[in-house]
Amino acid sequence: MKVAIAGYGNLGRGVEAAVTNAPDMELVGIFTRRDPKDVSVATDTPVYGWADLQGFAGKIDVVVICGGSATDLPKQTPELAATFTVVDSFDTHANIPTHFANVDAAAKAAGTVGVISCGWDPGLFSLARLYASAALPEGADYTFWGRGVSQGHSDAIRRIPGVLDARQYTVPVPAAVEAARSGKNPELSTRDKHTRECFVVAEEGADLAAIEKAIVTMPNYFSDYDTTVTFISQEELNEKHAGLPHGGTVIRSGRTGLDSEFGDTIEFSLALDSNPYFTGSVLTSVARAAVRLHEHGMVGAFTMFDIPPALLSPLSGEELRAHLM
C-alpha cells in the first residue's frame, strides 16, 4: 500500500521509520509546509510542498497526518479527508467528539476513511480502558502517565522569561498506583496521582526564585501538582535529558459474581524509549487498517474503537488465529 506523510516533525520521523520497515508498505512522499529544499529526511523518500499533495490524488492509499492537535489537525484532517483516506493522532481529549464529527462529514462526502486519535493515549490506552470496562462493567479506571517527558509542559516552561531550555517529566506516584491496584477503588486527586519534575536551563543572572515560582504556580500545567524544579546547565540537559521517553499504565479494578463476590484487576502498561517513534509505529498499523476499511467499502470517521484488531496486522486472519490467538 502507498503511504504519504503530511507534516515532518518528531512524529513524522516516527512514521517514516515504521512505514519504511513495514513489508507491505511503500512511502511515496513526505509533504511539508516548509520549503521542501530546507527539509532533510532520514530516508531517501521524496519531499514535496504541502500544495503538491492534491496532485497525488488516486496515487496514495493513505495519508498519515503528523500535525499538532492544537491548531493543525482540526483543519488538516477534514481538509485532507476530502481527497484521501487519512489517519491522525488528534489528542485533545475534550475536543474529540467535534473533531470526529468534522472528519466524518468530510470523509462521508468524499467516500474516504478518516481514522482519528490514534497512538497510545488516545489509542492503545483508550482500547485498554474499553476492553477492561467491557470485561469488568462494575469497577473503576485509573490512568497513570510516565515516567516520561511531556512536551507541552516543557514548552510551557520555556515560555517563562529567563528560561533558555527545559525538560519536564511526568511521574506517577507509586503509592497511588498501588492504591489503584488494590481493588478498593480509591478516590485519587490530580495531586495524589502524579508529580512533575522540571529540569531548567536559566539565562545567566536570571532570578531563579522567580522562575521557580512562575513554574510551580502556573495554572492547569503545574499548580495542581507537587512540582520540583532543578536548575541545570545546557550541557547537562543535552547530555542527560535529550530523549523523549514516556509510558504509563491503565488499571481497571472491578468485581464479578452475582453479588460482586470476586475482585479482579486488569492492567495495561507501556515503557517507551521514544514516544514519537512508538506513536508513529501505532499510526502506521492504523494506516494499514484504514486502507483495508476503505477497500471493504467503509466511509466516514473511525477511531481505534471501531476497527477490528485483525486489520492492524500484516498477518492474515488464518495466520493470526494459528499463531497469536
Added chain:
Amino acid sequence: MKVAIAGYGNLGRGVEAAVTNAPDMELVGIFTRRDPKDVSVATDTPVYGWADLQGFAGKIDVVVICGGSATDLPKQTPELAATFTVVDSFDTHANIPTHFANVDAAAKAAGTVGVISCGWDPGLFSLARLYASAALPEGADYTFWGRGVSQGHSDAIRRIPGVLDARQYTVPVPAAVEAARSGKNPELSTRDKHTRECFVVAEEGADLAAIEKAIVTMPNYFSDYDTTVTFISQEELNEKHAGLPHGGTVIRSGRTGLDSEFGDTIEFSLALDSNPYFTGSVLTSVARAAVRLHEHGMVGAFTMFDIPPALLSPLSGEELRAHLM
C-alpha cells in the same frame, strides 16, 4: 437482548451472573444436558433440557455455550450455530483453525454468527499479543500464566491411584518475567517460565512417594516443569484452596526507529479472584457484540480479533469517544 446459557458448570455460573448484572440483557433460560430438575441455579432463571433449546429458535438473540473444549464445544458450537448466533470459549489453541472452519461453515449456511475462543486466553491475551505485535512489529512475545489454579492439571493429578483430591497452581518464575521485560528478547524454555505447585489429598495408607513420582514425571502436564508436591488434608484443601484464582501477563518487548534504536515494552496483565466468573463476564460482553454483528448483517465465524471493540460495550459510540477515548 435475549440470552441463553447452554451448559451449567463453573463457566455457566459466571455467565449467569454477568448477564443478570448487564442492564441491556435478559437471561431467558439455562439449558442443561442433565435432568433440569436436578440443576439448581443461582438466579430464578428457568432451567430446560438441552433438547428444548430448538423450541426457542427465533426467541433467543444469542446462546453462550459453556461446554468443555475437549469434547463438548467441537460438537456443540457448530450444531447450535445452525440455529442460533452463538459464543464459545474454545481454548485448545492448536485446534482453533479447525474449530473456526467448522463453525464458519455452519454459521454461514444458517445465516448466524459464531464467535469462538472468547475469554482471556484465548481472548484478551490474544488481543494483547495482536495489538502489541501490530504496534511493535520487531519484537518478541512472552505469555506467563498464574499464579492460578489449572483445572486441567488438578484433574490429571486426581486420576492418579491413591489420590482423593488435588489442586495445582501454575506459577510464573519471577526471574523469567523480569528477563522478558528486559528488552533482551531472551530464549526461555518451558521450565524457565513456570513452576507447578501441587497440593494433594492422598488416601490413608497410600504410597506417597509413588504418587509424587507419578505427578512429577507425568508427560505434557508436569515432566517439563519444576514441580513441587505437598500432601495436605482434605480439610486444609477445602479451607485454603477452594477458590479458582488465576491471571497472568503478556509481555511484548520490541524496537522502533529506522535502525531499531529505541526499545519499548508493552505489558498486559490480569489478577483474577475467580477465573470462571471473569471468563463468564468476558463471554457476556462478546455475546453483546455477536448480536450486534448479526444485526449488522454479518454471518459466519469470528474471533475477538474480528470484532470492533466498541461492539463489546453497552455504551454508544458517542459515549465511548466522550468518556473512554
